[in-house]
Amino acid sequence: MTYITKPQLHHPGLARNALGFTRRDYEGSVSTLCAGCGHDSISAAIIQAVYELELPPHRIAKLSGIGCSSKTPDYFLGASHGFNTVHGRMPSVLTGANLANKDLIYLGVSGDGDSASIGLGQFAHAMRRGVNMLYIVENNGVYGLTKGQFSATSDKGSKSKRGVVNHDAGIDLVGMALQLGATFVGRSFSGDKEQLTPLIKAGLMHKGAAFIDCISPCVQFNNHDGSTKSFDYVREHNEAVNRLDVISPRAPIRVDYAPGETVKVAQHDGTVLSLHKLAELYNPNNRAQALGYLQARQARGQVVTGLLYVDPEAGDLHDALDTVATPLNELNEAELTPGAAALAKINAGLR
Amino acid sequence: MPEQVKPPPVRPRVNDFVVKFANVNGSGSASANGMFARAIIRMGVPVAARNIFPSNIQGLPTWYEVRITEAGHLGRRGGVDLMVAMNPQTWDRDLAEIEAGGFLFYDSTKPMPPSRFRDDITVVGVPLTAMCNERYELPRERQLFKNIVYVGALAALLGIEVGAIQALISEDFAGRPRLIDANFEALKMGHDYVVQNLEPLRLQVRRADKVGDRIYVEGNAAAALGAVYGGATVCAWYPITPSTSLAEAFTGYCQDLRTDPETGQARYAIVQAEDEIASIGIVVGAGWNGARAFTATSGPGVSLMTEFIGLSYFAEIPAVIFDVQRGGPSTGMPTRTQQADLIASAYAGHGDTKHPMLLPADPGECFEMGALAFDLADRLQTTVFVMLDLDIGMNEWLTKPFEWDDARRLDRGKVMTHDELEAGADFGRYLDVDGDGIPYRTYPGVHPTKGAYFTRGTSRNPYARYSEEGGVYVDNMQRLLRKFETAKALMPAPVLHKAKRKTRDGAIYFGSSTGAMLEALEALEGQGRHLDALRVRGFPFADAVFQFIAAHDRVYVVEQNRDAQLRTLIVTEGEVDPGKLTPVLHYDGTPITARFIAGQIGSLMAVGSVIEAAE
Ligand SMILES: Cc1ncc(C[n+]2csc(CCOP(=O)(O)OP(=O)(O)O)c2C)c(N)n1
Ligand code: SF4
Ligand SMILES: [Mg+2]
Numbered sequence: 001m002t003y004i005t006k007p008q009l010h011h012p013g014l015a016r017n018a019l020g021f022t023r024r025d026y027e028g029s030v031s032t033l034c035a036g037c038g039h040d041s042i043s044a045a046i047i048q049a050v051y052e053l054e055l056p057p058h059r060i061a062k063l064s065g066i067g068c069s070s071k072t073p074d075y076f077l078g079a080s081h082g083f084n085t086v087h088g089r090m091p092s093v094l095t096g097a098n099l100a101n102k103d104l105i106y107l108g109v110s111g112d113g114d115s116a117s118i119g120l121g122q123f124a125h126a127m128r129r130g131v132n133m134l135y136i137v138e139n140n141g142v143y144g145l146t147k148g149q150f151s152a153t154s155d156k157g158s159k160s161k162r163g164v165v166n167h168d169a170g171i172d173l174v175g176m177a178l179q180l181g182a183t184f185v186g187r188s189f190s191g192d193k194e195q196l197t198p199l200i201k202a203g204l205m206h207k208g209a210a211f212i213d214c215i216s217p218c219v220q221f222n223n224h225d226g227s228t229k230s231f232d233y234v235r236e237h238n239e240a241v242n243r244l245d246v247i248s249p250r251a252p253i254r255v256d257y258a259p260g261e262t263v264k265v266a267q268h269d270g271t272v273l274s275l276h277k278l279a280e281l282y283n284p285n286n287r288a289q290a291l292g293y294l295q296a297r298q299a300r301g302q303v304v305t306g307l308l309y310v311d312p313e314a315g316d317l318h319d320a321l322d323t324v325a326t327p328l329n330e331l332n333e334a335e336l337t338p339g340a341a342a343l344a345k346i347n348a349g350l351r
Numbered sequence: 352m353p354e355q356v357k358p359p360p361v362r363p364r365v366n367d368f369v370v371k372f373a374n375v376n377g378s379g380s381a382s383a384n385g386m387f388a389r390a391i392i393r394m395g396v397p398v399a400a401r402n403i404f405p406s407n408i409q410g411l412p413t414w415y416e417v418r419i420t421e422a423g424h425l426g427r428r429g430g431v432d433l434m435v436a437m438n439p440q441t442w443d444r445d446l447a448e449i450e451a452g453g454f455l456f457y458d459s460t461k462p463m464p465p466s467r468f469r470d471d472i473t474v475v476g477v478p479l480t481a482m483c484n485e486r487y488e489l490p491r492e493r494q495l496f497k498n499i500v501y502v503g504a505l506a507a508l509l510g511i512e513v514g515a516i517q518a519l520i521s522e523d524f525a526g527r528p529r530l531i532d533a534n535f536e537a538l539k540m541g542h543d544y545v546v547q548n549l550e551p552l553r554l555q556v557r558r559a560d561k562v563g564d565r566i567y568v569e570g571n572a573a574a575a576l577g578a579v580y581g582g583a584t585v586c587a588w589y590p591i592t593p594s595t596s597l598a599e600a601f602t603g604y605c606q607d608l609r610t611d612p613e614t615g616q617a618r619y620a621i622v623q624a625e626d627e628i629a630s631i632g633i634v635v636g637a638g639w640n641g642a643r644a645f646t647a648t649s650g651p652g653v654s655l656m657t658e659f660i661g662l663s664y665f666a667e668i669p670a671v672i673f674d675v676q677r678g679g680p681s682t683g684m685p686t687r688t689q690q691a692d693l694i695a696s697a698y699a700g701h702g703d704t705k706h707p708m709l710l711p712a713d714p715g716e717c718f719e720m721g722a723l724a725f726d727l728a729d730r731l732q733t734t735v736f737v738m739l740d741l742d743i744g745m746n747e748w749l750t751k752p753f754e755w756d757d758a759r760r761l762d763r764g765k766v767m768t769h770d771e772l773e774a775g776a777d778f779g780r781y782l783d784v785d786g787d788g789i790p791y792r793t794y795p796g797v798h799p800t801k802g803a804y805f806t807r808g809t810s811r812n813p814y815a816r817y818s819e820e821g822g823v824y825v826d827n828m829q830r831l832l833r834k835f836e837t838a839k840a841l842m843p844a845p846v847l848h849k850a851k852r853k854t855r856d857g858a859i860y861f862g863s864s865t866g867a868m869l870e871a872l873e874a875l876e877g878q879g880r881h882l883d884a885l886r887v888r889g890f891p892f893a894d895a896v897f898q899f900i901a902a903h904d905r906v907y908v909v910e911q912n913r914d915a916q917l918r919t920l921i922v923t924e925g926e927v928d929p930g931k932l933t934p935v936l937h938y939d940g941t942p943i944t945a946r947f948i949a950g951q952i953g954s955l956m957a958v959g960s961v962i963e964a965a966e
Contacts, residue, residue, distance in 0.1 A: 058800070080795075083639055086632075089659065092629040092633050096634060096636025317622075321621070333760060339757050351392075351567065
């Protein structure tokens with residue numbers, strides 16, 4: 001046997017959310033990634049986020065491209081339909097899936113090679129179309145699955161494990177997402193569960209194109225000195241703009257954050273993002289300022305993390321296309337097929 | 352001065368000739384020429400009209416060929432009886448194309464010396480530019496109305512009823528009375544000039560009753576309407592000639608037929624994607640999620656889509672691709688017609704893949720197969736191609752009226768429902784429960800705890816769990832072959848055209864070659880050469896195709912490509928002796944003609960009988 005499934009034995013003592021699911025119910029198969037891989041921490045954060053949001057797992061569809069990162073949807077949300085598509089093309093498949101059924105929650109998982117190299121075009125167009133989704137790039141600055149080549153997000157001057165220096169400028173997907181019109185843009189770090197989990201929660205509940213660039217060190221090929229995506233580098237250069245909490249209308253606030261300046265942002269679906277500002281007067285509602293802030297910090301060698309931008313009033317592709325409320329995949333014959341009488345009229349017009 | 356170099360000979364040719372218009376692209380001639388053809392249809396006489404146009408918006412030469420054919424030959428005949436030479440750039444070649452004893456119509460504002468004509472044709476000059484310059488002020492008006500003026504002149508020369516043209520003008524410009532009046536006037540101007548100054552030509556159109564209830568429509572529009580009736584809700588596409596008008600027609604039909612009457616909202620989603628890879632990705636995503644989805648493209652798009660088409664084969668996701676074939680690669684002959692994507696489409700993908708294809712012969716079949724493709728894609732859980740070409744897609748054809756049976760139900764294939772899962776049905780996404788190679792699928796979100804699975808290309812067992820085991824892979828590939836076998840019986844059956852006499856010669860053809868082929872068969876029969884002919888309508892091929900080949904000694908395979916692609920598919924899929932199949936190939940980018948087919952097969956058969964006689 002070459003596949004591994006996790007035994008779904010429920011520990012009687014496991015806590016259950018309001019839907020009666022335990023955290024276990026949101027898990028998937030056993031990961032086959034390298035021990036310590038940042039991607040596994042992101043999977044854990046996804047599981048935690050969905051559990052805390054009390055979402056029924058089957059109402060989520062998870063899609064990915066190709067890469068170590070793109071394998072991970074098999075390792076979380078085992079009760080959700082998943083689709084491991086082709087390299088760099090998850091955004092289009094997710095767009096199509098979303099068009100077919102607007103009622104599911106779409107989670108796209110990709111890698112930096114998958115999204116910033118082969119799939120840069122699809123990444124860009126999914127953002128600008130405002131596909132209602134959470135799109136996470138598990139960004140390790142290398143091609144993990146093909147064994148350590150530089151990816152397009154590797155910073156200029158960074159060194160590969162073999163000592164090769166990258167001469168090309170790095171692509172910052174956060175900056176691109178901001179420019180392309182994504183309506184929720186954040187960055188986090190796989191090693192910072194406290195920041196990442198609420199960010200994922202907020203992204204899942206956001207209506208519109210939500211993007212999280214999650215730095216996720218590859219312990220195999222990109223966790224050495226000279227790498228700008230290593231655990232140590234990111235810990236030292238992390239500049240968090242805010243910490244946030246997602247308050248869904250159903251549930252009372254559970255977590256008590258340390259006092260500090262707090263801003264509440266209400267989203268379309270009723271969830272409230274409660275932002276605990278750490279950085280000096282950072283305002284996440286201004287796209288232009290977000291870009292400026294990002295670049296200013298980058299110039300100082302700092303990696304900005306947190307929720308950089310959110311438009312709480314955002315719409316999505318379905319709004320733009322003005323589709324009916326019923327998911328397109330549920331329309332019945334009478335709603336789809338105009339019938340013989342309509343056809344007779346068309347024939348008459350073609351004579 | 353009006354001129355008519357030769358007097359018309361006595362006996363007119365009625366309802367059987369070819370008129371070709373030579374124009375400059377962008378001069379507004381297309382709608383006037385179209386009206387000319389439609390007026391003849393309104394007189395009950397069938398026409399077959401074809402645009403031959405450049406990849407250009409303005410300035411290059413463009414032609415429109417109208418075959419007037421009471422006998423109902425809808426293919427191209429070959430040759431031209433009346434050339435309407437409105438483009439000085441192409442004068443010489445246009446002149447050369449006229450049949451001996453034929454006619455040339457030209458703008459005689461600047462009379463040409465007789466040396467610019469041919470002795471064996473009749474020349475008809477009408478000073479169109481002079482007439483229009485005198486009547487109209489604005490250059491654009493002079494240009495546009497010149498087209499209507501020559502239609503009026505041609506009507507008088509050919510006996511086309513002015514009332515039929517006026518009716519079309521009134522319909523086309525309904526609600527714009529000033530335009531109607533202006534067009535009527537231009538029409539009369541041309542007509543009057545001929546009546547006063549010239550004789551009618553020996554080519555005449557006479558009212559008949561040969562059109563019946565047929566409609567006149569482009570294949571792309573018909574296929575788009577088929578997609579509407581077939582329940583397609585998601586369309587993703589990227590502009591490419593000659594498929595663009597298919598997606599545009601779908602948009603138009605959806606606006607009319609698929610708008611929720613209460614909310615005004617769309618029961619469809621159309622995305623103009625960033626490229627063909629994204630187009631097919633969107634289609635695959637929508638198909639995975641239970642919507643009927645399609646894209647329309649041409650050869651270059653199919654090449655870009657190849658990886659996804661392969662994925663759809665292995666992951667077993669319904670998708671429909673309308674491939675409106677054109678000539679050559681991107682910078683080749685984008686506005687010319689060919690049937691040259693057969694192999695690329697049939698086997699698109701990496702790894703062992705093959706895909707069902709439907710081969711419509713006219714817009715009527717584009718509609719039928721356009722709808723059928725979605726049932727097949729759902730039933731077979733795979734990509735289904737509908738192979739149009741530029742000739743069918745972008746030309747208006749007389750075709751049988753569209754039909755729909757209101758009792759018909761969309762076949763959504765094997766989809767396990769919430770209730771079946773709840774009742775404890777064993778769900779294995781790639782499990783061959785029924786022995787036909789087709790597994791059951793579930794739509795995402797169907798059930799809280801059952802029916803979810805993880806979709807990948809291969810590397811999974813019948814329960815969709817990860818597996819790289821060789822035996823598991825082989826079993827799956829064998830099941831996919833069984834599924835392809837099942838597909839055979841679902842394809843539209845081939846159409847047999849039996850010769851009047853018993854014969855051991857046969858011909859196989861498909862798609863837009865049909866009209867020319869049937870006419871060629873008649874011509875060959877006139878020469879005492881008898882062939883049974885079989886029109887192939889789907890891939891995988893029906894057993895009847897191989898039985899037909901077995902029942903004949905020599906089979907001519909007629910197609911519009913260089914490499915005899917249909918023949919290759921037949922040889923490969925049926926393990927047929929290639930020596931039995933003689934290719935007859937037309938691939939210069941123009942639609943195949945009856946003369947070409949009859950000429951080729953005629954001479955090949957003559958050689959065949961010489962050999963037989965010698966043996
Ligand atoms: C069309 C195509 N080209 C190349 C590959 C090989 N390939 C597989 S994964 C990968 C890179 C993945 O990098 P990334 O997205 O960063 O994922 P990671 O493994 O680093 O998480 C490549 C090039 C492929 N699968 N498909
Ligand atoms: S190679 Fe790198 S990215 Fe891939 S699993 Fe191992 S640590 Fe993770
Ligand atoms: Mg990577």
